[in-house]
Amino acid sequence: MIIEGAHVVTVSGDEFAGGHVVVEGNRITAVGAGPAPDRAGNEVVDGRGCLLTPGFVNTHHHLYQWVTRGLAVDATLFEWLTTLYPVWAGIDEHAVHTGARGALAQLARTGCTTTTDHHYVFPREGGDLLGAEIRAAAEVGLRFHPTRGSMDLGQRDGGLPPDHVVEDRDAILAASQDAIDRWHDPSAGSMLRIALAPCSPFSVTGELMRESAELARRRGVRLHTHLAETVDEEDFCRERFGCSPLEYVEGLGWTGDDVWFAHAVHLDDAAVKKVAATGTGVAHCPSSNARLGAGIARTRDLRDAGARVGLGVDGAASNEAASLLEEVRHALLFARAVGGPTALGVRDALELATAGGAAVLGRGDEIGTIEAGKLADLALWRIDGPEHVDVADPVAALVLGSPPPLELLLVNGRAVVERGRVLTVDEEAVGRECAAVHRNLLEKAS
DSSP: OEEEEEEEEOSSSOEEEEEEEEEETTEEEEEESSSOSOOTTSOEEEOTTEEEEEOEEEOOOOGGGGGGTTSSTTOOHHHHHHHHHHHHTTOOHHHHHHHHHHHHHHHHHTTEEEEEEEEOOOOTTOOOHHHHHHHHHHHHTOEEEEEEEEOOOOGGGTOSSOGGGOOOHHHHHHHHHHHHHHHOOOSTTOSBOOEEEEOOTTTSOHHHHHHHHHHHHHHTOEEEEEESOOHHHHHHHHHHHSSOHHHHHHTTTOOSTTEEEEEOOSOOHHHHHHHHHTTOEEEEOHHHHHHTTOOOOOHHHHHHHTOEEEEOOOOTTSOTTOOHHHHHHHHHHHHHHHHOTTSSOHHHHHHIIIIIHHHHTTOTTTSSSOOTTSBOOEEEEEOOSTTTTTOSSHHHHHHHSSOOOEEEEEETTEEEEETTEESSSOHHHHHHHHHHHHHHHHHHHO
16 A cells, blocks of 8 residues: 655654655555655555644553543542442443443544553453453454553552452452463564553552562563552552652552553652653543643653653543544643643654654554554544645644544554544444443443
């Protein structure tokens, strides 16, 4: 396949107005200015009037929450969690598979080619929930980095989650080992990689954090958790552990280039430097942090310090839009709102969604930029309509303008979206199923 005539933004330093990209199988084999040198016998996609970017990388999500949107919309994080835990306690394989298909289709429609998921709610009678979302990702066709999350610190032991949604630590570690054995594919070009993800300092014991880190490093998988999201979390850690959230998890082995934190909003100067110095990654979730009033992450400071920063939509129950393109715009606007007009440029914001996210997931050598040899994960955006045609800078049209139509989304060289329509699943049918599951979960919780 040849994509020709588009404004190509490689995110690796080059831009080509009216450039070309050649895809063979699941790899990019050529990129450059002007028409492709050899068009004979190849499928040619007319990219005139379009902007071609790397596919977006979503570094934090809770896919099942797609079927619990619109609840506790004016609550703080802890109030929101307290309201939703009883609803989430009713999820099962069908609910998770259905919600994941809806959330993944939305991600695809908004330019995402690779996504993580942080699934940490495992009701005792829920069934194979991680398997359900892995099946959904294969159906929709996205590159998937799910995490086997966990909670073992219930209310009776001073944690936030209800006791009936936490698990025994030995059972969690056994399930984590099993998830790696069943699904983790470390091979080049992998479509599926597992990470381990105890939920947060206020829902997980220190013993589980430490033992999960040891297991992950023995098996060569990555580590993920929520950290420094709210002032309430800061207060919890200082009261219970006598230190900040980052100091607490660092003492448990939770910093390094195999670790990434979701949110990292409340970091002081020393913590920003520590995150960068240890190579730890950050999933910046601007819309969810704003929805819950948690604050604005120090994106500019983290980047200046040399930290790896990507974007995340977070769960759809705290970001009902769940649009990765919207996160690009919000990352830029919120950074400028607190840091001034030069805090983040339009190309910086695009880099967060692409190369930044790839670096956070340890896949910068395979995805995140448009270069020969990299995987063919590409997003072609139409910017010649009336909403964008007179925007002088095509990257500004994407980042600052209204969301443009997605002309084509390739994942591993396969078309997943064409002309704004997801090709791999029936979106209307998925929507009806999601609505039915939503009603059922509320009935079970009432």
